Amino acid sequence: MKPLEQALHDYLCVRRSCGYQLREPEGLLGDFVAFLQSEGASCVTRQLALHWATQPAKVQPFRWAQRLAMVRRFAIWLSAIDPRTEIPAADLLPYRQRRKPPHIYSDEEIARLLRQAEQLPSPKGLRAHTYTTYFGLLVATGMRVNEALGLDRPDVDLKLGILHIRRAKFGKSRYVPVHPSTVEALKKYAESRDRIFPAPSTPAFFLSEAGRRITESTAEYIFAKLSQRIGLRAPAKSHGHGPRLQDMRHRFAVRTLVHWYRAGLDVERELPKLTTYLGHVRATDTYWYLEAVPELLQLATERLTPKEVRS
Numbered sequence: 180m181k182p183l184e185q186a187l188h189d190y191l192c193v194r195r196s197c198g199y200q201l202r203e204p205e206g207l208l209g210d211f212v213a214f215l216q217s218e219g220a221s222c223v224t225r226q227l228a229l230h231w232a233t234q235p236a237k238v239q240p241f242r243w244a245q246r247l248a249m250v251r252r253f254a255i256w257l258s259a260i261d262p263r264t265e266i267p268a269a270d271l272l273p274y275r276q277r278r279k280p281p282h283i284y285s286d287e288e289i290a291r292l293l294r295q296a297e298q299l300p301s302p303k304g305l306r307a308h309t310y311t312t313y314f315g316l317l318v319a320t321g322m323r324v325n326e327a328l329g330l331d332r333p334d335v336d337l338k339l340g341i342l343h344i345r346r347a348k349f350g351k352s353r354y355v356p357v358h359p360s361t362v363e364a365l366k367k368y369a370e371s372r373d374r375i376f377p378a379p380s381t382p383a384f385f386l387s388e389a390g391r392r393i394t395e396s397t398a399e400y401i402f403a404k405l406s407q408r409i410g411l412r413a414p415a416k417s418h419g420h421g422p423r424l425q426d427m428r429h430r431f432a433v434r435t436l437v438h439w440y441r442a443g444l445d446v447e448r449e450l451p452k453l454t455t456y457l458g459h460v461r462a463t464d465t466y467w468y469l470e471a472v473p474e475l476l477q478l479a480t481e482r483l484t485p486k487e488v489r490s
Contacts, residue, residue: 321431
């Protein structure tokens with residue numbers, strides 16, 4: 180193994196020992212190291228880092244900044260081992276990603292989606308039940324798409340009504356209490372699943388018709404096709420464009436905040452609860468909804484503006 184390849188291997192091992200998964204950085208940094216070697220470089224330089232980061236032509240500039248940021252973190256670590264390493268400046272590519280405004284599903288849209296999921300072709304009688312329950316769980320809990328798919332059977336405590344989220348974003352785990360109606364839906368699904376697959380080869384809670392864990396790409400494809408059928412997305416050969424599966428998480432967060440405002444609760448005081456429940460690392464990730472959703476921004480403004488001024 181060449182020195183830069185060994186350095187990258189050690190860097191990934193160190194960061195993974197801290198709980199990071201690094202699926203995307205591993206591939207991109209591997210490509211970066213290969214690029215350095217193709218250029219005959221034995222160390223990281225600012226010029227080559229910038230050249231590599233801006234190689235993809237048909238991407239948004241913030242993507243260049245993301246690629247350079249990955250190199251910068253690697254270079255900072257590498258500089259302690261190899262003093263020749265040049266660390267790209269943090270503001271070399273000052274682009275920032277603009278988060279797409281969330282689509283807040285209406286109750287009627289959710290009902291249509293679930294009815295369509297119930298009609299999925301299902302030779303073994305499990306596919307339709309799997310996706311109806313899976314989509315319903317995302318709506319009811321605001322879990323991330325991959326968190327629900329990553330649930331194993333021991334993680335779902337149907338007696339206490341608690342889900343144990345492992346392998347979450349940034350390597351964090353948490354417990355998510357769920358409503359009794361959600362517990363009942365999960366129980367019914369588990370009974371059907373166990374009847375069809377009494378001894379599956381995977382511990383996954385949600386199973387495909389083949390008895391395997393469902394992948395995130397498969398779930399998103401099924402969702403996209405169902406969305407096209409009910410008019411949430413325009414017809415397309417593949418996924419198309421429109422509301423996303425992760426928008427169910429946004430719906431949960433927004434409805435919770437709207438409910439707190441309308442109930443007269445101190446949202447500033449309650450917000451850390453939602454941050455913890457959703458598994459956000461920073462409260463600012465939860466505050467984002469106040470800016471992204473006009474109704475929430477209006478409610479927050481009314482709360483902060485004295486009544487005499489509003490009148």
